Amino acid sequence: MERRQSPPINRRALLSGAFRAACGAGLVAALLAVPARQRAQAVPLRPPGAIDDADFLSACVRCGLCVRDCPYDTLKLAESGDGQPVGTPFFTARTVPCEMCEDIPCVVACPTGALDKTLTDINQAHMGIAVLVGQETCLNFLGLRCDVCYRVCPRIDVAITLERHHNERTGKHALFIPTVHTDKCTGCGKCEKACVLDEAAIKVLPPALAVGVLGAHYRLGWEEKDKAGKSLIDGIIDLPDRMPEAPATMPAPERLPGGGFKEFKP
Amino acid sequence: MSAREPRRPGLDRWRRDGWLAAHKWLILRRLAQAGFLAVFLTGPLWGFWITKGSLAASLTFDVLPLTDPLMAVQALLAGHVLEVSGLVGAGLVIAAYALIGGRAFCGWVCPVNVITDFAAWLRTRLGLKEAYPLDRRLRLAILAGLLVGSAVTGTIVWEFVNPVTMLHRGLVYGSLFSAGAALWISIAVLLLDVGVASRAWCGHLCPVGAFYALIGAKGLVRVSAVNRDACDNCMDCFTVCPERQVITPALRGAKNKVGPLILSRDCSNCGRCIDVCAKDVFIFTTRFHDGAGMAAQSPRDGVLQGEKML
Numbered sequence: 423m424e425r426r427q428s429p430p431i432n433r434r435a436l437l438s439g440a441f442r443a444a445c446g447a448g449l450v451a452a453l454l455a456v457p458a459r460q461r462a463q464a465v466p467l468r469p470p471g472a473i474d475d476a477d478f479l480s481a482c483v484r485c486g487l488c489v490r491d492c493p494y495d496t497l498k499l500a501e502s503g504d505g506q507p508v509g510t511p512f513f514t515a516r517t518v519p520c521e522m523c524e525d526i527p528c529v530v531a532c533p534t535g536a537l538d539k540t541l542t543d544i545n546q547a548h549m550g551i552a553v554l555v556g557q558e559t560c561l562n563f564l565g566l567r568c569d570v571c572y573r574v575c576p577r578i579d580v581a582i583t584l585e586r587h588h589n590e591r592t593g594k595h596a597l598f599i600p601t602v603h604t605d606k607c608t609g610c611g612k613c614e615k616a617c618v619l620d621e622a623a624i625k626v627l628p629p630a631l632a633v634g635v636l637g638a639h640y641r642l643g644w645e646e647k648d649k650a651g652k653s654l655i656d657g658i659i660d661l662p663d664r665m666p667e668a669p670a671t672m673p674a675p676e677r678l679p680g681g682g683f684k685e686f687k688p
Numbered sequence: 689m690s691a692r693e694p695r696r697p698g699l700d701r702w703r704r705d706g707w708l709a710a711h712k713w714l715i716l717r718r719l720a721q722a723g724f725l726a727v728f729l730t731g732p733l734w735g736f737w738i739t740k741g742s743l744a745a746s747l748t749f750d751v752l753p754l755t756d757p758l759m760a761v762q763a764l765l766a767g768h769v770l771e772v773s774g775l776v777g778a779g780l781v782i783a784a785y786a787l788i789g790g791r792a793f794c795g796w797v798c799p800v801n802v803i804t805d806f807a808a809w810l811r812t813r814l815g816l817k818e819a820y821p822l823d824r825r826l827r828l829a830i831l832a833g834l835l836v837g838s839a840v841t842g843t844i845v846w847e848f849v850n851p852v853t854m855l856h857r858g859l860v861y862g863s864l865f866s867a868g869a870a871l872w873i874s875i876a877v878l879l880l881d882v883g884v885a886s887r888a889w890c891g892h893l894c895p896v897g898a899f900y901a902l903i904g905a906k907g908l909v910r911v912s913a914v915n916r917d918a919c920d921n922c923m924d925c926f927t928v929c930p931e932r933q934v935i936t937p938a939l940r941g942a943k944n945k946v947g948p949l950i951l952s953r954d955c956s957n958c959g960r961c962i963d964v965c966a967k968d969v970f971i972f973t974t975r976f977h978d979g980a981g982m983a984a985q986s987p988r989d990g991v992l993q994g995e996k997m998l
């Protein structure tokens with residue numbers, strides 16, 4: 423075997439040092455490429471029966487069995503940039519909505535319970551809640567009768583209804599406003615998929631984003647009254663009526679003895 | 689400078705017995721790895737479903753559930769009990785690897801192994817020397833860390849970085865080919881192993897391999913350095929072994945009265961040492977039989993001495 427007397431830093435050492443540095447830099451770049459793909463996107467929705475978002479990542483092993491058993495290719499496993507942790511299942515309503523299979527094969531396939539097997543009636547699913555966000559673009563809000571989102575809803579007249587409102591613009595027509603009932607909407611996304619606008623006016627949002635929640639101490643007087651069979655308070659408290667006061671800087675016009683006002687010139 | 693040409697492990701064996709014999713176990717392993725991948729791919733590619741899911745959890749022929757046991761343990765620590773099929777799957781995997789033993793998963797199933805083996809091959813060809821020696825117990829620290837992390841955060845934390853499942857998902861669900869996380873993580877592992885430290889990922893850092901090592905620590909299948917008297921210290925086995933430290937006690941143990949069985953839990957049962965050894969020192973056997981009876985295969989090394997490269 424050859425033995426060489428070589429200076430401590432020779433060309434080979436320099437080269438391999440540079441090679442190592444390049445590999446190290448490439449390694450960091452590759453790792454950074456993953457989060458760098460994050461971008462704003464459509465809201466990703468979880469499959470039917472998905473347990474609370476807080477617990478989902480303690481259960482889902484990202485196997486994709488739900489994805490494989492979805493007959494409509496609705497579900498996908500998230501990639502970096504899809505807005506969900508990489509490998510977890512989701513769907514995008516506007517791309518492929520959930521067809522609400524009666525036997526819910528995705529839930530049946532899940533080996534972990536990340537999709538809750540107690541969900542047996544797909545009508546009870548809460549993948550999200552549809553919200554009509556585009557109130558300035560929705561054709562029905564503009565006074566037309568598009569109704570498409572309402573017509574395609576698998577729970578028509580239950581999850582979504584058309585509510586009649588007065589058309590203030592024309593003064594004599596009605597508006598038929600698509601109105602989603604949050605406890606009945608499954609979040610399947612068929613309405614968002616079908617909306618005729620270039621950008622859907624009705625969008626399905628994850629439940630936590632879609633609904634307001636009353637403070638626990640709120641009571642609705644009319645419901646309490648129904649429950650109790652009578653008003654909960656005796657009599658009506660008559661609060662003093664407050665009338666608008668004339669601003670202090672503008673004294674009331676002075677009346678003239680013969681009638682009329684002082685500064686008034688007919 | 690021509691003498692700088694790095695020694696190629698297995699060349700003597702190759703010259704003597706032919707390429708096929710010098711790569712027998714390597715070829716079998718690659719076939720096994722390809723096969724374990726293929727069962728997941730026949731469905732999406734040709735509509736013939738053998739196994740659905742991924743290495744994280746799968747269902748074969750709609751009856752056999754298998755679950756990554758480390759994943760199941762993390763879920764439990766995170767406070768979630770898997771469905772029965774998931775738990776049964778984890779139990780089956782643990783039972784299988786506990787019985788087979790060694791890190792058979794690493795050698796024969798894991799797709800990352802192909803990358804890290806390639807990196808090691810490249811290092812040998814380029815003649816790169818060990819640069820930053822890492823401690824091989826780091827993986828146990830990482831394993832402990834991720835178990836604690838799962839319990840503390842209530843999530844299966846390792847899945848945020850796990851190259852094993854990411855690469856497998858990338859291959860099976862296609863995201864590897866759309867520049868997804870699987871691609872970048874795989875490149876990172878490759879660069880780590882080629883450029884930063886030899887066998888850095890599988891040999892020092894990967895907690896999945898460490899977990900399988902613990903499961904298979906007392907398993908049946910073992911490599912034995914049964915013909916260790918014939919060893920001529922060519923070092924080929926040490927060069928190809930991803931866990932070279934496991935060979936020493938068995939190969940050099942004669943003077944300390946240590947048996948020829950490689951008993952370290954870190955051995956991945958890959959059989960590369962068997963492939964490359966021109967002295968037929970190693971064989972596959974079981975933990976209860978160090979192969980002493982089989983040692984009598986005619987040592988054909990007389991011919992070889994004259995051919996030595998050095």
Ligand code: SF4
Pocket residue numbers: 469470491492493494495496497519520521522523526527528529544
């Ligand atoms: S209910 Fe049917 S369509 Fe909807 S996600 Fe599940 S399998 Fe797919």
Ligand code: SF4
Pocket residue numbers: 481482483484485486487488489510511531532533534535536537745
């Ligand atoms: S089947 Fe269950 S564990 Fe698997 S990816 Fe779907 S939700 Fe997650």
Ligand code: SF4
Pocket residue numbers: 551552574575576577578581582602606607608609610611612613614626
């Ligand atoms: S998401 Fe839309 S289509 Fe689906 S149930 Fe709700 S309102 Fe109906």
Ligand code: SF4
Pocket residue numbers: 554559560561562563568569570571572600616617618619622623624
């Ligand atoms: S489909 Fe779109 S535009 Fe038509 S009524 Fe529904 S939300 Fe409005």
Ligand code: SF4
Pocket residue numbers: 791793794795798799800801804852889890891894895896897898
């Ligand atoms: S050590 Fe980890 S990455 Fe390497 S082969 Fe084993 S499981 Fe796969």
